Amino acid sequence: MSRFFYSLVIIIVGLLFIGKLVSLQLFYEESNIVESDPAITKNYLYPERGFIYDRNGNLLVGNQPAYDVMVTPREVASLDTLEFLKLLDLEKEEFIDKMARARRYSTRLPSVLVANLSKESYAALQEKLRRFQGFFIRKKSLRDYYTTSAAHVLGYISEVNADDVRRNDYYIPGENIGRTGLERQYEQVLRGKKGVSYVQKDRFNRVIGPYKEGSLDSLPEMGKNIHITIDKTLQEYGERLMNGKRGGIVAIEPKTGEILSMISGPTYDPSLLVGRERSANYTAMYYDSLSRPTWDRSILAQPSPGSPFKALNALVALQEGAINPRTIYTCDEGFYVAGVKRGCHCGGGVRDLNSGLLHSCNAYFAESFRSFYRKFETTTEAHDTWEAHMKSFGLGNFLGTDLPTGAPGRIPSTEFYDRAYGRNRWVSTFVISNAIGQGEVAATPLQLANMTAAIANRGHFITPHLIKEVEGENSIDYKFREKRYTTIDEKHFDPVIKGMEAVYTSGTARFLQVPGIRLAGKTGTVENYTRIDGEKVQLTDHSVFVAFAPVEDPKIAIAVYIEHGYYGNRYAGHIASLMIEKYLKGEITRVDLEKRMLEKTLAKEYAKPTSKKPFEINEYAW
């Protein structure tokens, strides 16, 4: 063979190698060379989560350290197990079992031996830990609650699930995310920014030093503190009043749209969802399908609003010129719809707007509702006008408050009735229940409070919100500062507010006056039904009340909704007046009333539908 043949073979081999290098190195498929490198591990440094303060600067939520005892099985030397177990308060069998599990996971990587050690045990252990080779402490941060209230508003944090990780590449498994409430809404603000450190590992996954001397690393940025509009004192007081009752209370400052308190009954202590017992507590509450403590009634319950709705219907009729404040209708202890008489509790007589409101006369509002419809050529036109007015009060749709959950309520549209009855096959008599807030309309307590705030403001409201200030940011979102005007002219509010004030002075709520404060309000008694064994059964009425005060310069607008509390002022009215007094005066003068409300529960009422026995509704007996 010639030398050229040998040379050729050598050159071909060299070219083959270079070709292989080209395909390996120049067409390397991994786009991120650092992230895909098994020799580099990205460690995160976690910042402290932002604190939450109430409107007066009281701390509601902070952080507490928690300690996990970690073990690296390979590094464990012989130890005084007796002393160690005593320090950790651990049984021998449990220790052996946990060590075996850690060893199964990895002998070279740390596993959790004991999670969430208390501060006291940690202090005792820390002094002696250096004697126990292979064990170390991992510090982490848990939420620490400085109130037992506002669980629904604050929400909670929990470990991210697979969905969260897929949706948002900020998170990796094992991290926490705000799951509900404000923790979720302001997650990005509260969580801060985690820091990163890259470490170089060897093939046994042991750390052998920083990667590139830490030049790619970054420090964590602490989460921002937020101040919320909740008044801690009022919130806690309201929750005490809700003792044994189901329902919701929402109080708003009308001028700013700030939510002063937002209460759902029954509720729970937020610290139940922290630490070692979290899972058990959550499961217990989740499966309580009767009282449903995890369900926020203040924003999710959508009962018919009842009589407070009459104030709104009066405003619409005034705006469209269907009535004026002096228009009178006669109440015959009821009114006739298509030849059928429907009852009224007001006692009967000649009613104008003022006396209609203060006696909550069904007949008056049914007649004015009818005359409103008569103003228009077609029912459709009338109904569309009514719907537009109603929706301008923030009803029938999500309010846009800064909570991740909510409910739209319902203002039935023309299409809604077209679907139910057929096109052009229904008239005002079909929908007349809406005149008195029964029938198809529905609203959440938050919407009722907001509607009341709009009346108190005489024609506008600001989207109710919970955020007051994010530390380090100039102002809150514009949508929480912007006035949203209703479609009712300001002049029409005066007679209605006068009527609502008369409710207190001489009407349905005349026993609920707060000395020294001018209040305006409206009671509501909402008929409701359930199904028991497939049969429609009427239950005790819901007690509803809306109010604002003081009338001359409204500082609080409130809506109270108590399930099966019977007539409006029986529970809701009392609670509303106590809340208003507490907020405006800071103390309660009517101690008897307060005591009764704190102690009275509706447990007996709530037990009725599931008792499997026949029962009476709307009993006067306390």
Added chain:
Amino acid sequence: MRGNLLIFRLDWISIFLLLFLISFGWVNIYSTTVGNDLSGPLLDLGTFYGKQLFFAILSLIIVILYSFIPDQFIERFSSVFYLIGIALLLGLFVFGKTIAGATSWYDLGPFNFQPSELMKMIVALALAKYLSDTQVNLRYSAHQGYAVLLLVLPSILVIAQPDPGSALVFFSLFLVLFREGLPLYYLTFVLSFILAFAATLKFGLTYTFIGTIALYLSYLWVKPKQLKTPTWFNISYPVILFAVIASTTWVYNSVFKQHHRDRFSLWLNLETNQDRLLDIKQSIGYNTYQAKQAIASGRWSGKGFLEGTRTKGDFVPAQHSDYIFSSVGEEWGFISSAIVILAFVALLLRFIYLADRQKKAFHRIYGYGITSILFIHFGINIGMVLGMLPTIGIPLPFFSYGGSSLLFFCLMCYIFLKMDANRLKTHFD
């Protein structure tokens, strides 16, 4: 006279290439074995890089000493060296030290001495000595047999260690035999058996059988008339070839051990059972996979000296010895890796050029001998690291850690370069 000094007559192109490979090789040994503490002295005999530096300096000293030894000495005593080499290999069975399962070393206190590294050079010398005899003609089968015996004897001894990689090196000297007139059909003979074996494994008995018959018939059809092969060859070749094909399955399943089968099945992509394939990849294929990933992650210009994350993390097993090229790929990237390959190619081509300009047959044959040895190391080692060949443990000359290996490679090359430097002078002796 300036021009008469040895140092000016040496082939400086080769020396420059050698110095580049040795120093760059040492840089990589340093990077793969230094760990995180960079403060220690370079010549620390407790470390791999320190030992290697020591051997580099020792090589230089020995090379300088050798400069004073006349070329005739090495030619005259090459048969004696051969006998000494065989004795050293035999002695391993009694006094050998076992490292990683192979009894290939003599324990010399702080260092271990691997006689098979020395033997590579000795066999090249002995072969050159035998073939340069004017009486010897490789057209005679007796001479063929004697030449082959020179290669096969040390091969058997190193296979027994077991060190099949080194045996392969001795077989590479067949290339020299072909260069010196061994009929080419022997090569066809051996190569076709290997191909037939691999093809049967890959494509199955029937297809290989049909394919081989088709190839053989078409070969007879196009065969040039003047090409004469002995009759015994024409008859025995197809018979043996079909015997190989027929016995492939049996050899593969019964003679081969499981780890041999795994290497073959990974290389030829034979495994169909996914679990088993994964198993092989994680055991046998682990080295290759890690080496390929490390090289690939170097991209154009590498991560930089001492910055190779996988090298630092010791991810590629044997990364300072057989798999050192992975560290070159990771830390220095495509450009430097290609330069290393080109440097090897250039050195080999230069050696062929030098060999052919020798006046004495002994020198020429020795030149081809060491070229073959270097080529087989280079080709098999880098082919293995890049995943183009099955795993065969064989070092990369001048790069892989190993004192004996570095020393004897240097000496082997220098002996040839000195022959070249003296090629005109010897003419007058």
